[in-house]
Amino acid sequence: MDxxxxxxxxxFGRMGREVSLAVLEDKGLELTGAFDLxxxxxxxxxxxxxxxxxxxxxxxxxxTLLESKAQVVVDFTVPSAVMGNIELALxxxxxxxxxxxxxxxxxxxxxxxxxEKAGVSIMIAPNFALGAVLMMRFASxxxxxxxxxxxxxxxxxxxxxxxxxxxIKTAEMISANRRQEPSPREELIKIPGTRGGTAENVHIHSxxxxxxxxxxxxxxxxxxxxxxxxHDSYDRKSFMxxxxxxxxxxxELRGVVYGLENILDL
Numbered sequence: 183m184d185x186x187x188x189x190x191x192x193x194f195g196r197m198g199r200e201v202s203l204a205v206l207e208d209k210g211l212e213l214t215g216a217f218d219l220x221x222x223x224x225x226x227x228x229x230x231x232x233x234x235x236x237x238x239x240x241x242x243x244x245x246t247l248l249e250s251k252a253q254v255v256v257d258f259t260v261p262s263a264v265m266g267n268i269e270l271a272l273x274x275x276x277x278x279x280x281x282x283x284x285x286x287x288x289x290x291x292x293x294x295x296x297x298e299k300a301g302v303s304i305m306i307a308p309n310f311a312l313g314a315v316l317m318m319r320f321a322s323x324x325x326x327x328x329x330x331x332x333x334x335x336x337x338x339x340x341x342x343x344x345x346x347x348x349x350i351k352t353a354e355m356i357s358a359n360r361r362q363e364p365s366p367r368e369e370l371i372k373i374p375g376t377r378g379g380t381a382e383n384v385h386i387h388s389x390x391x392x393x394x395x396x397x398x399x400x401x402x403x404x405x406x407x408x409x410x411x412x413h414d415s416y417d418r419k420s421f422m423x424x425x426x427x428x429x430x431x432x433x434e435l436r437g438v439v440y441g442l443e444n445i446l447d448l
Contacts, residue, residue, distance in 0.1 A: 188429055189215025189252035189276075191242050191267055192259040193226060197281065197418055201256050203230050204422040210430060215250025217242035242267060247274050254429050257282050261343050268293060272300040277432045279425065280306045283347040294438050303435040307442045308347030310424030314398070315442050317413035318348070321400045322355040324409055328402035330364045331356050332378075336389040336397040344388040348398055350381050351441060356400075357382035 188205045192198040193216035205213045206227075216226040216239045227235030240246045247255065247270065254277045257267050261284025271278045273296075285293075285306060297304055309315065325331060335349040363383055371377060378387035399412035415421070424442050431445045439445070 183210070185210055185212040186429060186433075187212050187214045187251055187253045189213075189217065189247060189250045189255045191217045191255055191257045192282070194218035194221035194224075194229065194239055195258060197258040197421070199230060200418045200422060201258060201425055202226055203232075204419075204426055205256075205429075206230070206232060206235075208426055211426070213237055215247065215252045215255070216240070217246065242270070244270055244274055247271065247276060252276055254279055254432055256280075256425060256429065261285075265289060265292070268304065269296055272296045272302060272304070275300065275302055277302050278304045278306075279428045279432055280304065281310055281421070281425065283308065283341075284343045285347065290438060290440060297438055303432055303437055303439060305428045305432050305435065305439045305442075305445075307424070307428065307440075308351040309396070310421040310428065310442055311396070311413070311415050312424055312442075312446075313420070314348060314396075314413045314415070315424070315446060317398065317400070317411055318352045318355055319443060320411050321352055321402075322359045324400075324402050324411065325356040325359040326361055328404045328409060329360050329362055330403040332385040332387070332401050334387045334389065334399050334401070336391070336394050338394050338396075339390045339392050341390060344390070345379060345381070345386040346388070346396075346398070348396075349386045349388070352398070352400060353381040353384040353386060356384055 188211050190198050190202045205211045216237050221239040224239050225234045226237040227233050255271050257280045259282050264282040333349045335346045378385045396415040402409040
């Protein structure tokens with residue numbers, strides 16, 4: 183079976199390097215392109231300590247993407263650039279697998295139009311860690327029985343967007359599965375923001391600190407009890423199995439696929 187040709191956008195960053203390494207180590211994949219604003223001119227193999235591969239870090243453009251002959255491009259860049267990156271990849275007929283956060287529901291509608299025009303699918307996942315996907319699924323089940331819930335998401339201090347895409351997705355799943363909404367109550371907020379933000383009638387609290395990577399807990403409240411569902415990623419390698427799975431599945435899918443759970447047998 184021919185290997186799937188993969189390019190990585192944001193390849194010189196911490197996540198991009200892990201993705202590039204995961205592609206190199208999988209027998210079914212071939213790294214054919216590496217794009218980043220930083221590290222241009224460097225051989226990606228040497229960046230990863232694997233020796234020269236002939237895959238040179240370049241600026242992301244239609245020309246460089248087509249020259250890479252990539253079938254799939256994995257995007258881990260920044261929220262301000264991701265929409266343009268997606269549009270460019272789709273225009274080139276390349277299947278995007280997107281882990282960059284900051285994509286809104288309105289953005290998804292725009293992307294759906296691009297996908298329909300391009301005739302290729304796209305996978306966008308707020309979180310590629312399998313444990314995180316299970317955490318969200320378990321939270322959606324718990325929401326059927328415990329309608330009060332709050333989310334605390336904790337990330338490293340270099341994460342620019344808040345709240346995280348994972349927490350927003352979790353709030354959406356909780357709301358979709360609640361049998362009834364929690365009763366409104368009057369609150370005296372002494373310091374603005376103390377109760378966090380609200381998405382789908384679920385409070386979300388964002389923490390940004392050195393020493394963290396990616397963590398989330400969902401706390402449900404019931405009569406005389408609480409239930410806490412928590413997931414922790416301590417290493418970026420935790421995201422790699424889900425990314426590799428998405429890269430191998432994306433060409434079989436149709437349209438905009440939002441969330442890794444759509445390709446898991448849950």
